[in-house]
Structures are given as C-alpha cells and as structure tokens.
Amino acid sequence: MSFEKLKTILPVPNLAISSDNSSKWSEVENNLGVVLPSDYKELIALYGSGIIGNFIMIYSPFTENENMNFFIQQNLYKDAYLTLKVSFPVDFPYEVFSTNGGILPWGRTENGDTLNWIVDTNQGDWAILVDGGSGDYFEFKGSMTDFLYDVLSGSVVCPIFPNDFPDKDSKITFVGLKD
Template sequence: MEGGLGTALPPDFMLLAEHFPVLTIGDSLAVTSPLPGREQAWVRATLDELEIIGDWCEDAHGDPPVRPFPAPGGLLPWGATDWGDYFLWSTNGTPAQWTVTVATRGGSWWHYDGGIVQFLTGFVDGSVEQWGLHAIATEITGEDPFCD
C-alpha cells in the first residue's frame, strides 16, 4: 500500500483498519479501509478519488489554499458519506501527525486538529460538531473479525 500511495499511513488508521476493516457510522459515514487481500484495489480507488478531491480543492477558497495529495500537506481521502461529503487527512508532517479535514458536498471545509481515531471518537460521542454535514446518526456498525 505504501508503495502504491507513495507514503506510509497513520498508525492509528492502520490499527483501526486491522480491527474494523468495515466501519460505518450511522449507515452514512464509511471509513474506507483496505480489506485483507484487496489492498491494491483500495490504493487504486484512493488514487482515483484524488481527481475529485483536486476539483473540490480548486473550488475551495481557503486560506491557506487546499491541494490534493501528493502536494506537500495535500489532502488524502479516508472516508466519505453517502451524501458525497469527504473525510481527508491533511498530510503535514509524519503520518502520525496528520490531522483531519472535512469537505462537505455543500462547499463547507473545516479542519480538526487530531487524528482519525480521535476524530471518530469525538464524532460518535458528540464532542465533534457535525458542522456543514447533514445529520449523521452516531451508531457504529461494522465487523471486528477478532471478536465472536
């Protein structure tokens, strides 16, 4: 995966993906994780999403401007909603330092100064506001293949 993307991924994401290869919040927000044996397909899908992210970045009027990965600090997708919103990493620093950026279908952009697991925890417990998103229920669904 690292060779295909050209970067390592955050350790908290790798642990999350290992335990929950299929993770959905409120039947709307899907965390896109590489399924075992399908890692290269996940890389291709992630790289394909960068074209859409690039178009969104061109339309954004942020200061500083946002750019898609592999630009320095560029945005790399890790999740989406069924409404067309994107959840991305801002790839500044090492992967362990990457933070979360949210781009809504309605044109809102916001940043969360923390990693994916911290963000998702706050999203579910209500301490992270769902600013600019349609209401997403915070019920978690998915599979942990290590639990019976």
C-alpha cells in the same frame, strides 16, 4: 486519545471484512510513498472496511469492493478535486496528496462528504478535513480515531454532518461491507 476509548462507544464486530493483512502494510505504504497513521492501520485490523452508524464509510486498501477500496477512491477523489480546483480555485483551496500538506481521503459519508487526512510528512501529526463539497470544509486537529470518537460521542459537532448524526437514541454500530 487512546484507540481503546473509541472501542468503548463503537463495538468491534465479530468479523472484520477486508481487514488488516499486516504483511501487506509495507506494500501499501510503499505504493503511496508515505507511512499511514497507526490508528488507521489498527482500525482496519479490528474493524475492516465498513460503515459506522449507517453514515461514515471507512476505506480499506485490502478490499476488492471498488466503492470502499482506499486506492480506487483516492484516485477518483484526487481527479475530481483537481478538476474542480481548476474551475473554482477559491472553493477548492487545498493541495492533494502526494504534496506535503495535501489531502488524502480515508472515507466518506452517505451524504457524499469526503473524509480526508491533511498529510504532514514533516511532523507526522495529520489533521482531519471533512470536505462537504462546494467549498464547505471542517478541519479537526487530531487523529482519525480522535475525530471518530469526538463526533460519535457528541463532544464535537461537525457542521457539515446532518443534525441527527449520530442518532442519540440508537447504539452506534459498525457494519462490515462485503467485497
């Protein structure tokens, strides 16, 4: 699926907050130790850090907003997930990144669900995993922009999300969140 398809239902904002600084992507990826998916980098370049449909928040490595900063949120999620995994291994079966096949968060919802990639450094095809907490997961085989398009268009229903998302009566918007 083309990134262009997502733009048909999610208008690009006039001003992207904490958007791509293309000279900094190599630094971001060196810090992580992995090349991030190109659709994520393109989304950050066009939209920046913000919230889709008053529900899905997208992290950016370029924001100073701690609640939206990719690195800060990755570390917080990893620590919490690993702590819970020790006590409840059945409910928290995934490994975390930097393990190949581990999960790496790229966003979250207003309900506290975490949106992750399942990192595959061998093939580069990273699936999406929605972590609803307490052992509730939804796996999507496709890219982040495929997932966003399919959920926002209603062609895929994520059982972890509320039944009224996305709101069929409202236009879907992206609102940038300030640093």
